[in-house]
Amino acid sequence: MATPTSTTASVKSATETMQERTRAFENDRESRVAAKVSVRELDFFYGRAQALHKISLDVGSQIVMAFIGPSGCGKSTFLRTLNRMNDTIPGTRVEGSVQIDGQDIYAPGTDVVELRRRVGMVFQKSNPFPKSIFDNVAYGLRINKLTSSKTELSDRVEEALTNAALWPEVKDRLKASALSLSGGQQQRLCIARALAVRPEVILMDEPASALDPIATQKIEELIVELKRQYTIVIVTHNMQQAARVSDETAFFWLGKLVEVNSTEQMFTNPNEKLTEDYITGRFG
Amino acid sequence: MRNLQPNAPTPAAAQGASARSWNWRRTLAPTGNTGDTVFRSILFACAFILLLIVIIMIGAMAVNSLPSLRAFGFGFLTSQEWNPIAGKFGALPFIYGTILSSLLALFISVPLSLGIAIFLVEQAPRALARPVGFLVELLAAIPSVVYGLWGIFVLAPALRETVEPSLARWFGWLPFFQGNITGIGLFTGGIILAIMITPIITAVVRDVLAAVPVSQREAAFALGATKWETTRVVLTNGAAGIAGAIILGLGRAIGETMAVTMVIGNRAQISASLFEPSYTIASVLANEFTEATGELYLSALIELGLILFLVTFTVNGVARLLVWSVAHRAGGSSVGRAG
Numbered sequence: 001m002a003t004p005t006s007t008t009a010s011v012k013s014a015t016e017t018m019q020e021r022t023r024a025f026e027n028d029r030e031s032r033v034a035a036k037v038s039v040r041e042l043d044f045f046y047g048r049a050q051a052l053h054k055i056s057l058d059v060g061s062q063i064v065m066a067f068i069g070p071s072g073c074g075k076s077t078f079l080r081t082l083n084r085m086n087d088t089i090p091g092t093r094v095e096g097s098v099q100i101d102g103q104d105i106y107a108p109g110t111d112v113v114e115l116r117r118r119v120g121m122v123f124q125k126s127n128p129f130p131k132s133i134f135d136n137v138a139y140g141l142r143i144n145k146l147t148s149s150k151t152e153l154s155d156r157v158e159e160a161l162t163n164a165a166l167w168p169e170v171k172d173r174l175k176a177s178a179l180s181l182s183g184g185q186q187q188r189l190c191i192a193r194a195l196a197v198r199p200e201v202i203l204m205d206e207p208a209s210a211l212d213p214i215a216t217q218k219i220e221e222l223i224v225e226l227k228r229q230y231t232i233v234i235v236t237h238n239m240q241q242a243a244r245v246s247d248e249t250a251f252f253w254l255g256k257l258v259e260v261n262s263t264e265q266m267f268t269n270p271n272e273k274l275t276e277d278y279i280t281g282r283f284g
Numbered sequence: 285m286r287n288l289q290p291n292a293p294t295p296a297a298a299q300g301a302s303a304r305s306w307n308w309r310r311t312l313a314p315t316g317n318t319g320d321t322v323f324r325s326i327l328f329a330c331a332f333i334l335l336l337i338v339i340i341m342i343g344a345m346a347v348n349s350l351p352s353l354r355a356f357g358f359g360f361l362t363s364q365e366w367n368p369i370a371g372k373f374g375a376l377p378f379i380y381g382t383i384l385s386s387l388l389a390l391f392i393s394v395p396l397s398l399g400i401a402i403f404l405v406e407q408a409p410r411a412l413a414r415p416v417g418f419l420v421e422l423l424a425a426i427p428s429v430v431y432g433l434w435g436i437f438v439l440a441p442a443l444r445e446t447v448e449p450s451l452a453r454w455f456g457w458l459p460f461f462q463g464n465i466t467g468i469g470l471f472t473g474g475i476i477l478a479i480m481i482t483p484i485i486t487a488v489v490r491d492v493l494a495a496v497p498v499s500q501r502e503a504a505f506a507l508g509a510t511k512w513e514t515t516r517v518v519l520t521n522g523a524a525g526i527a528g529a530i531i532l533g534l535g536r537a538i539g540e541t542m543a544v545t546m547v548i549g550n551r552a553q554i555s556a557s558l559f560e561p562s563y564t565i566a567s568v569l570a571n572e573f574t575e576a577t578g579e580l581y582l583s584a585l586i587e588l589g590l591i592l593f594l595v596t597f598t599v600n601g602v603a604r605l606l607v608w609s610v611a612h613r614a615g616g617s618s619v620g621r622a623g
Contacts (some may be wrong), residue, residue, distance in 0.1 A: 194507070
C-alpha cells in the first residue's frame with residue numbers, strides 16, 4: 001500500500017507489485033479451478049503437535065499422483081485430510097483450505113458424508129466387512145441409496161468387481177464371506193467397494209504394502225487402468241512403485257512438502273537436493 | 285500381521301509329541317531345577333484345588349439330591365405343587381418365576397445397556413467416557429442386598445403408585461397387567477434385576493465394541509456412511525460378543541438371590557400376571573433351607589440348587605465363549621495411520 005509520504009516512483013512500484021500479486025492470484029485461482037484437488041497453506045495438528053506445515057498442492061484431473069517420503073513425514077496424514085478422515089480422530093485440527101472442484105471441503109456446513117462418497121479411500125491393510133463378497137461391494141451403494149432396483153444393484157456390483165479386476169475370480173462365489181479371500185483379493189475387493197459408489201477421487205494409503213509381489217503387480221496395473229476415469233492419489237513407501245504408476249510425485253519430509261514434480265523429472269533430475277538425497281537412498 | 289505358524293518342531297520334540305503320553309515329571313519339572321519344581325508344584329496345586337472344588341460341589345449336590353430324584357424323577361420339573369407338609373415337591377413355579385423375571389430383566393436392560401455402551405464407545409468425548417465407564421463398573425459392585433433394600437423402600441412403592449396403575453389402565457386387556465397391584469411381585473423383581481444386570485451387560489458390550497478394529501469404522505466412513513450406519517457395522521462386527529454379554533447378564537439374573545427375594549413376593553404360584561407375587565429358585569433356596577426338616581425336603585432343595593448350578597454354569601460358559609470369540613477375531617486390528 002502506498003503511504004502519504006511515498007514518492008511517485010515508489011507508488012508506481014507498489015502499484016506494479018499489487019498488479020503482479022493480482023495476476024499471480026488470478027493465475028493461482030485458474031490453476032485451482034482447473035485442478036481436481038487444490039490445497040493451500042494447510043496446517044494440521046494432532047493435539048499440540050503440528051504434523052503438517054503450510055502444504056500447498058494441486059492435483060489435476062485423471063492423473064495419478066504419488067506421495068513419497070520417509071515414515072512419519074505426514075504423507076498419510078495429508079492424504080487423510082483430503083476426505084476429512086482425520087475428523088474421526090479426537091483432538092485433531094486443520095487450518096488452511098482444501099478445495100475439490102473449487103469447493104472448500106472444510107467450509108462450515110460441508111456434508112462430510114457426501115464428501116466421502118465423492119472421495120473414496122483404500123487403506124493400507126485391507127478391511128473388508130465380515131459379510132459376503134457381494135454385500136461388501138454393495139455396501140456403499142445401499143447406504144447411499146444409489147441404485148433403484150436389485151438388477152441395478154447387482155449390475156453395479158459386477159461393474160465394480162470387473163473394474164477392480166476381481167470379477168473372474170469371484171463371480172461364482174459372490175455369497176462367500178469376504179474373509180475367505182486371499183490378502184491380495186481382499187485388497188482388490190476393498191478397491192471394488194470404493195469404486196462401486198463411483199467416486200471422483202480415490203485416495204490410496206499404501207494399498208500394496210502388505211501384499212506379495214504378484215498381488216502388488218495386479219494392484220499397480222489396476223491403478224494405471226483406473227486413471228482413465230478417476231483422479232488417484234497414492235501414498236507409497238516404494239519408490240519403484242511411485243515411478244511405475246504415477247504421473248506426478250510429491251515428496252514430503254518432516255511434515256513439509258519439499259517438491260512436487262512430474263514423476264519423470266522427480267526421479268531423473270529433481271529440483272531439490274533433499275529430494276535427490278532421498279531418492280538415491282542417502283537417507284530415509 | 286500375526287504369525288500363526290508354530291515353531292517348527294525339532295526332531296526330538298517331534299518324537300516326544302508322537303508318543304503323546306502325558307508325563308507329569310515333564311509338566312512339573314521341565315527345567316530340572318529343584319526350586320523351579322517346587323514352585324511349579326505349588327502353582328499346579330492351586331489351580332487343581334479350584335477344579336477339585338467344582339467337582340466336589342457337583343458330586344455332593346448330585347448325591348444329596350438322590351432321594352428327591354428317586355421320589356419324583358422327571359416329574360420334579362413339571363409339577364406345580366410345592367407342599368413341604370404333604371411331602372410333595374415340584375419345581376415348576378420356581379423355574380417359571382426364575383425364567384420370567386430374568387426375561388423381563390433382559391427385555392428392559394438390553395436396549396438400555398446397548399445404548400449406554402454405544403454412547404460410551406462411539407459418541408462420548410473421552411473426558412466423559414472415562415468417568416461414566418468407571419461409574420458403570422462401580423454400579424456392578426454394589427452388594428445385592430443394598431439393591432434389595434432400595435427395591436423395597438423406594439422402587440416397590442413407586443411402582444405401586446405410578447407405573448403399575450398406568451400399565452393396568454392402558455394395557456389391562458393383556459393378561460400380564462391384570463390382578464392386584466401391590467408393588468411386590470414379578471414385575472418389581474424383573475425391574476430390580478434389570479437395574480442390577482445393566483452395568484454388567486454395559487461393561488462387557490463396551491469392551492466388545494472397543495475391540496472392533498478402527499479399520500472397520502474407517503472402511504464404513506470412507507464409503508460415505510453416517511455415524512449411525514458406521515455404528516451398525518461395528519455392531520455387526522461385535523454381534524457374537526454382544527450376544528455373549530446378554531447371556532452373561534442372563535446368567536447373573538438367573539442366579540441373583542437377595543434383591544429378588546426381597547421384592548418378588550415369594551409365593552410358589554404360576555400366574556400370567558406380572559403384578560402377582562412369584563418365586564425364583566435362588567429365592568426359595570435362601571428362604572427355606574433353614575426350615576427344611578425332612579430328608580426329602582432338603583433333598584428337593586438341593587436338587588433345585590443343582591438345576592440352578594448347571595443352568596448358570598452352562599449359560600456363563602456359552603457367554604464367555606462368545607465374548608472371547610470377538611476379542612480374538614479382532615486380534616488383527618490396524619489403525620492404518622502410519623507414514
